[in-house]
Amino acid sequence: MASKKPTTTTRTAAKKKPAATKSRKSSVKKPKKVRSGWKGLLVKLALIAVLLTTGLVVYLDAWVTDKFEGKRWSLPAQVYARPLELYVGQSLDLRDVQAELEMLGYRKRYQLSKPGQYVESGNRIDIYTRSFRFWDTSTPAQRVRLRTQNSVVSSLTVDGQAVGLFSLEPLLVGGIYPAHNEDRLLIQLENVPQFLVDALVTVEDKNFYSHHGVSPKAIARAMWVNAKAGRAVQGGSTLTQQLVKNFYLSSDRSLLRKGTEAIMSVLLDAHYGKDEILEAYLNEVYLGQAGRRAVHGFGLGSQYYFGRSISELKLHQAALLVSLVKGPSYYNPRRHPERARTRRNLVLTMLEQDGLITASEARAAKSKPLDVAAKSSYSEAVYPAYVDLVKRQLQRDYRPEDLTSEGLRIFTSLDPLVQRDAExxxxxxxxxxxxxxxxxxxxxxxxxxxxxxxxxxxxxxxxxxxxxxxxxxxxxxxxxxxxxxxxxxxxxxxxxxxxxxxxxxxxxxxxxxxxxxxxxxxxxxxxxxxxxxxxxxxxxxxxxxxxxxxxxxxxxxxxxxxxxxxxxxxxxxxxxxxxxxxxxxxxxxxxxxxxxxxxxxxxxxxxxxxxRAVSTAEGEPLNxxxxxxxxxxxxxxxxxxxxxxxxxxxxxxxxxxxxxxxxxxxxxxxxxxxxxxxxxxxxxxxxxxxxxxxxxxxxxxxxxxxxxxxxxxxxxxxxxxxKPQSFVSNVPENINYQWVDDESGLLSGKLCKGARQVPFVRGSEPGEKSRCAPGFERVGDWIKSWF
Amino acid sequence: MIRQANCTWLLVLATVISGCASRGDYANVPVEEAGSQSGAVYESSGYPPRSEPDQRYPVPDYSEPDFPPPPSYDKPAQAPAAASTNSAVIALLSASQQQRQQGQYQQAAATLERAIRISPRNGKLYYELAQVRYLEGNYQQSKQLCRKAISLAAGDKPLLERSRLLLSELPD
Missing domain, CATH: 3.40.710.10 (DD-peptidase/beta-lactamase superfamily)
Known part of the structure; x- marks a missing residue:
């Protein structure tokens, strides 16, 4: 979409110009028509109305295409921890590897079947890694096997091949948010499980693939239902309209806005394919509140509620996310698990009724617990002090608006395991x-x-x-x-x-x-x-x-x-x-x-x-x-x-x-x-x-x-x-060790009582020798105790 | 920059890189070779089981001021400089050399820094980075890195000489 951008601007400009000429023409015509009396006035008024509407449509059209094809969302910078390096010969506690994997949202299994899982057995860990794009390189999803012996890595293989070292994906530790605190993780439709798309369409907009942006049938039905109930119980908004409402418009409920929304929805539908609209919807929709951060889009929603990426979602989890569209706080699965469960099961029933899943699939999914990650693995500001330091160091090189809108990827040296231990x-x-x-x-x-x-x-x-x-x-x-x-x-x-x-x-x-x-x-x-x-x-x-x-x-x-x-x-x-x-x-x-x-x-x-490094959202290295x-x-x-x-x-x-x-x-x-x-x-x-x-x-x-x-x-x-390594001070060349008497500071001998070995800068050793009192026995005993 | 390296490839490289490998078999390398020979184990300071009574303070002799402190804090028995020639470092070292030869200085530097993180007291790595900075025309850093390599060389004569040579070629 980004590649389309230049053409968009020219198209927008081209469309704006005719509008301007039209209105100029009309103003020229005006004086002539005034003489034609009532009829003429009506014609004139109608003409103005048509022209105004045309102008509005043209204007809305430009707005629709401009915003849709530009950078759609300002994306907060994403701050990553260091990737955990694994290498043969490394002192490593497998419990730490496990802790790291848990933080990354990997699931413990008995057998590896897909990325994001690991199997732990004694002194061995098998990991099915997820693919990850570093600032300088990408790693695909791979099966990694790690063995340790006495807490030292003894072998490391990737897809069966022995390797010297391997980096796990780094933990996402936070973001740098704009004032409105809107946060999202952009996803592409191809990574979204089909049952999630099915569920969304089934629940929110059954005719999504056939209507032209608005659905008169749905509006009529909604009006009928609402009239019967005497209040607004059902909305007739299509997914396209919902997207338009959230993406372009404010949330006021005036009729004028409804009309604008409808026109824009038709325009959006005319310009873009269903998949493109759906993808935008999936990224736009509001799904909950994480402290001060607003969770937008299914990508972040999946991380926030389940601690896993969207492609790893199971049917019952996808159904729960779709349930949230109707009311993220009302159906908040952490706060109102029963409501959320009822709604989720309703979604599953609807899927079953529409023949999109089998009865047994629906039954199995309904019997599953909500499965929401107990503590959000993508919760707000888990590392506030560190991210604060990162922000301050970034401010030397980046403008604040770049940090909150460009989706920069910041690779830091934060070690979550050391951080945990320090806390x-x-x-x-x-x-x-x-x-x-x-x-x-x-x-x-x-x-x-x-x-x-x-x-x-x-x-x-x-x-x-x-x-x-x-x-x-x-x-x-x-x-x-x-x-x-x-x-x-x-x-x-x-x-x-x-x-x-x-x-x-x-x-x-x-x-x-x-x-x-x-x-x-x-x-x-x-x-x-x-x-x-x-x-x-x-x-x-x-x-x-x-x-x-x-x-x-x-x-x-x-x-x-x-x-x-x-x-x-x-x-x-x-x-x-x-x-x-x-x-x-x-x-x-x-x-x-x-x-x-x-x-x-x-x-x-x-x-x-x-x-360590900063890259663009697309992975282009910046700094x-x-x-x-x-x-x-x-x-x-x-x-x-x-x-x-x-x-x-x-x-x-x-x-x-x-x-x-x-x-x-x-x-x-x-x-x-x-x-x-x-x-x-x-x-x-x-x-x-x-x-x-x-x-x-x-x-x-x-x-x-x-x-x-x-x-x-x-x-x-x-x-x-x-468990740090021992400090051993390197002995520079200008240093000479001498045995000296501790009391007097004069030269002594190794076996003398009160002697200690002390470094000197060459040429600064004491000249005189102290009297040596024999202390052989004790020194000997003492040394023995050390070896 | 590589994220993983093939072990068979390592085997070959291990023997090629001068001063790095004294043994050919890298398939089951222990943590460190050079360090363990001398007894000054740097890479892995063993954490003996806590239950051993003699690990507890105070060690009676110790508080007496007229007794020498233990050798480990006294004169370092042997320099830990070459202690970290494990296979990961060797792999990264050779990868960086390839990148350097192909003129990919940024990547070569990043690879070396990755190695330095694994083995921060390995003077050779700083010398290699000094070479990359030299080729980039960053003489100031090259000089500092040479000095760092020299400060860590302790006993590694070839490294000392090469670092000095590069240092002498750098303009003031």
């Missing part, structure tokens, strides 16, 4: 904390950002405790003081000057007083209110000592620390106050994630991305959002910082994480707590996943949780669920 981690930890600490935690809120460590793709975003509620998106908009989460920037600033600072450099943790520009005194204290004297740099960070950090930061210069933050990807301008060194500065969880991303990726800054890197910090310095951030988790403020996470899982991270326990932060990463958690109250009152007693628990719960 559960937050809500279950919140519940547990509330249980332990009482009702003061009831109003606690939280946010979570999960990204892929090296690529910077945002995998999940939780904007609040009730993640289905599309309100305040705390992951993006809660700008809260970050506390010690900022400290790695201070230490990194030091470690990029390896001649001056090494991990073993002793820092002074004695009390410190700094006079501020306004004459006030700033006297930061340690959380435990103790002074720790001389402490190695790595330990000052691991235990988050405020006094040592403030002193170090002042020594380095606040502006240098701010520059490091900038290098790490913090774009927000930060004030050059001493208290910034201890995180008295607000950032959003996403900003913190962006900062830690650079640390996790070895000093390479990668903009956090939610979108790709490729991986972009920029090395901002020396990898050697970052490697040293990784050591200290891992020490934080092994020995410092984050060590409670190993209460439930396996010991051999490498983790680097940092806790953050603000004054009076108002904000609880944790930012940390493993080999493949980075997550930032914030907990606090929206009104900024104390929540009573430190970073390690609050946010870290959420992080821990998340990681237990997603």
């Amino acid at each position: 559960r981690a937050l809500s279950s930890t919140a519940t547990r904390l509330e249980h332990q600490r009482g009702d003061q935690l009831k109003k606690m809120q939280g946010a979570l950002v999960v990204t892929s460590t090296d690529t910077g793709e945002v995998l999940a975003l939780v904007g609040g405790k009730n993640s289905k509620y599309s309100g305040f998106n705390r992951a993006l908009d809660a700008i809260r003081p970050v506390g010690s989460v900022i400290k790695p920037a201070v230490y990194l600033t030091a470690l990029t000057q390896p001649r001056l600072y090494q991990l073993t450099t002793l820092l002074d943790d004695s009390p410190i007083t700094i006079e501020l520009a306004n004459g006030d005194l700033w006297e930061p204290k340690n959380a435990d209110k103790k002074d720790h004297g001389q402490v190695p740099l790595h330990r000052a960070l691991a235990h988050s000592y405020n006094q040592a950090t403030a002193r170090l930061g002042m020594e380095l210069g606040i502006n240098n620390v701010l520059q490091t933050l900038k290098n790490l990807g913090v774009e927000r301008p930060l004030p050059a106050y001493p208290s910034v060194l201890l995180g008295a500065v607000g950032m959003s969880p996403l900003e913190v994630a962006s900062m830690y991303q650079t640390l996790a990726a070895g000093g390479f800054d990668t903009p956090l991305r939610a979108i 790709r959002y490729p991986l972009q890197l920029e090395q901002k910090v020396d990898p050697g310095a970052v490697h040293l910082l990784h050591y200290a951030l891992q020490a934080t988790m092994r020995e410092g403020t984050g060590r409670s994480v190993y209460a439930s996470l396996p010991e051999n899982l490498g983790i680097a991270g940092k806790t953050g707590t603000t004054d009076d326990l108002r904000d609880s932060w944790f930012a940390g990463f493993t080999g493949d996943r980075l997550a930032v958690v914030w907990l606090g109250n929206d009104d900024n009152s104390p929540v009573g949780l430190s970073g390690s007693s609050g946010a870290l628990k959420v992080w821990q719960s998340l990681m237990l669920r997603i």
Whole structure:
């Protein structure tokens, strides 16, 4: 139809012109005719009426064809999650595959017979996939067999052939809607089951295939029935008229509109084939309300009520959808199952009476339950926080009207499984904390950002405790003081000057007083209110000592620390106050994630991305959002910082994480707590996943949780669920590991008591050797316990 | 870009691609080869059954500050760079090379990114992407990707040398 568009416009223009000439002619004729008296006047009036009607018809005709052949509907952009990749050698829990398939609306069966089904048996899953058009390629419907051994994919075949990898279709996670919130999924008639078409025609317009847009017989019958009943019980509208009414006209019930509707219906019928009209009808019709979204068309209706595509519908489901045409809210199967059932069975009876289905088919379909998906798999805004991020990133490149009308397909990196785990981690930890600490935690809120460590793709975003509620998106908009989460920037600033600072450099943790520009005194204290004297740099960070950090930061210069933050990807301008060194500065969880991303990726800054690609509705690629890197910090310095951030988790403020996470899982991270326990932060990463958690109250009152007693628990719960890979920091070439004495920071030996192996930037190793006290036995025992 | 790759084809490719395959049999490949040899298993950090008592914190020795931390967080025993030469990555790598040779740079880049998602610490993939960006004339990204490849090369001499060579050819 789109190809017809140019011809349409010319035709419309051509038709409009004669109309204009005609009316000009009539105005010329007018003066001559006035003299002919009454008769002439009547003739004249009749002529005017004819001309006006002709004009109206011509005008309506142009309207009918113009709108029908143009872009008929504005289509909201469709937002897709990442496709689940399956490949041999992948660590994979088959339950996750099953969960993904369920989200996609696949049905569990004992045998595969058509697309959209799967069979699960022990460590094997067979999937009959649906065809899908990605932004760069299409996959047909195929039979995929997946086997795992010890939670690792051991074989993968597609239609019997062994393959290396396969992408499932991605989950549709939402849309970007125009103001009127009309949503639809366009379908083509050829994909609609015949019994659905039969049912629609039988119930709504029996003579659809024979009439010319209006059906005088039906109108007469309706009038007769209505007159007998004394009120309007039956409508005589054909499908064509219903389409005209909904597609072109407003819903006012004036007689004039009825007349217009009739003329337009005849015109529509004259111009277009029955199938074309029917297809438009199937896409136009209103079928229900999903929150603020209006569900239009059988394509979306099928998804909304049954969680499956229209071609997969069964007879009893098609009959139910057709029932809804009469009154989507009155017959709402979720709210009024009995009404819906009665109406559905009536539809089935009508089909049987017309001989379109057999009596036994009708009986079988009538005995079926309503079969409506319990929770709509296409329900409104299941991922509001993530779709919000997608929208904001899209607004850089697209106009709002393009996003709500062009039916763009947006392919994102959202991982619905990680999202599910992130939501559960937050809500279950919140519940547990509330249980332990009482009702003061009831109003606690939280946010979570999960990204892929090296690529910077945002995998999940939780904007609040009730993640289905599309309100305040705390992951993006809660700008809260970050506390010690900022400290790695201070230490990194030091470690990029390896001649001056090494991990073993002793820092002074004695009390410190700094006079501020306004004459006030700033006297930061340690959380435990103790002074720790001389402490190695790595330990000052691991235990988050405020006094040592403030002193170090002042020594380095606040502006240098701010520059490091900038290098790490913090774009927000930060004030050059001493208290910034201890995180008295607000950032959003996403900003913190962006900062830690650079640390996790070895000093390479990668903009956090939610979108992979955008294509047109037809699948034409528009935009790709490729991986972009920029090395901002020396990898050697970052490697040293990784050591200290891992020490934080092994020995410092984050060590409670190993209460439930396996010991051999490498983790680097940092806790953050603000004054009076108002904000609880944790930012940390493993080999493949980075997550930032914030907990606090929206009104900024104390929540009573430190970073390690609050946010870290959420992080821990998340990681237990997603089972990340171990973090192993790459050793850049300029790094040399040495055994040093932990107390003095001097060179030591592997078997010496108190020795630990510490990385140094080459050339910055300590020169002196410490006295080596033998500690052979204990070290030996200790190592044994590890292997 | 391919969504699936034939395994027999992989078998051939696996042996062709330099540095990727040390074994010919990819039909039943375990998760990772290079990593498991060295003990520094990167691709799959095993999650031992939770019931093992020694998995619980605190490990007594651990809290004592004068004891060295465990090797896994200390000096990384072996670089995980080449750990992820699984068949999917090999398939994508070779597909991207074909696309590159046919001048389909966008597709080649997309294929490589898909591989990077599967194996984000595989320096070779970043080097390949650096080559694609170089051919596209995107020298800035090419340079950054070379640096990323170098930072992940750890011990992979050929990769290190090739990345350095490309880096040296890039204009400032």
